[in-house]
Amino acid sequence: MQSRINKIFKAIADPTRREIFHVLVLATTALSITQIAGQFNISRQGITKHIMLLHDAGMLEIESIGREKYCQANLSALNEIRDWLAFYDKFWDESLKNLQDFLDTKNS
Amino acid sequence: MQSRINKIFKAIADPTRREIFHVLVLATTALSITQIAGQFNISRQGITKHIMLLHDAGMLEIESIGREKYCQANLSALNEIRDWLAFYDKFWDESLKNLQDFLDTKNS
DNA sequence: AATTATAGCAACCAAATGGTTGCTTAAAAA
DNA sequence: TTTTTAAGCAACCATTTGGTTGCTATAATT
Numbered sequence: 630m631q632s633r634i635n636k637i638f639k640a641i642a643d644p645t646r647r648e649i650f651h652v653l654v655l656a657t658t659a660l661s662i663t664q665i666a667g668q669f670n671i672s673r674q675g676i677t678k679h680i681m682l683l684h685d686a687g688m689l690e691i692e693s694i695g696r697e698k699y700c701q702a703n704l705s706a707l708n709e710i711r712d713w714l715a716f717y718d719k720f721w722d723e724s725l726k727n728l729q730d731f732l733d734t735k736n737s
Numbered sequence: 738m739q740s741r742i743n744k745i746f747k748a749i750a751d752p753t754r755r756e757i758f759h760v761l762v763l764a765t766t767a768l769s770i771t772q773i774a775g776q777f778n779i780s781r782q783g784i785t786k787h788i789m790l791l792h793d794a795g796m797l798e799i800e801s802i803g804r805e806k807y808c809q810a811n812l813s814a815l816n817e818i819r820d821w822l823a824f825y826d827k828f829w830d831e832s833l834k835n836l837q838d839f840l841d842t843k844n845s
Numbered sequence: 846a847a848t849t850a851t852a853g854c855a856a857c858c859a860a861a862t863g864g865t866t867g868c869t870t871a872a873a874a875a
Numbered sequence: 876t877t878t879t880t881a882a883g884c885a886a887c888c889a890t891t892t893g894g895t896t897g898c899t900a901t902a903a904t905t
Contacts, residue, residue: 662851697851697852
């Protein structure tokens with residue numbers, strides 16, 4: 630099985646999916662699949678596939694009401710990306726130190 | 738042409754590429770392509786392709802010395818991802834407010 | 846009860862992706 | 876100078892991806 634972070638990275642790798650997520654974040658209310666599809670120049674089925682992928686990555690929640698499915702962005706999924714990034718924070722200092730050493734050498 | 742952030746997201750969407758980046762961050766010194774390939778169960782050519790993609794996304798720098806090419810992670814590329822994430826920060830509050838409203842309703 | 850609208854299922858398709866191998870070029874070491 | 880070694884180029888391959896269409900099921904509206 631695929632890891633969570635891998636699913637998320639795969640999900641946001643596609644610009645259309647990023648835009649779907651974006652639209653859902655901006656929307657004040659949850660949107661049905663056809664409502665979302667209406668915003669794109671792609672068939673409803675195409676959009677459905679993207680939505681399922683996003684959902685699978687935990688980036689949006691889906692609530693069925695009658696025949697409709699309402700989607701809403703799950704912002705907390707972004708924390709997984711933040712965590713992934715956080716690991717590299719500790720190397721940032723070192724990188725700056727290397728730069729400082731370089732500048733020191735130049736001025737001596 | 739593809740946007741910068743799109744290249745970066747595409748680059749990190751693949752687990753092998755994330756690992757190459759990871760290895761380069763951990764390495765105290767720059768590594769040649771064969772050195773990197775030695776860490777993976779993939780042919781050198783396969784690794785080269787990944788490296789080119791990462792380089793194209795600005796995630797690593799390559800310096801040619803003689804017949805060798807030395808690669809080094811470029812941590813600052815991660816800032817593009819941070820910027821992308823930062824946009825959604827302002828929606829967090831709202832999201833928390835919605836949760837608070839929900840809890841308030843339950844307790845009344 | 847008939848019609849319309851929302852969504853699922855499945856098959857299909859072209860292009861992109863992640864990998865391989867074989868051969869060449871050129872630098873370094875023997 | 877011959878032989879290794881590092882890397883590039885190009886063709887090839889299977890799988891995944893991003894999209895389509897046609898048809899079905901079911902809920903809502905008239």
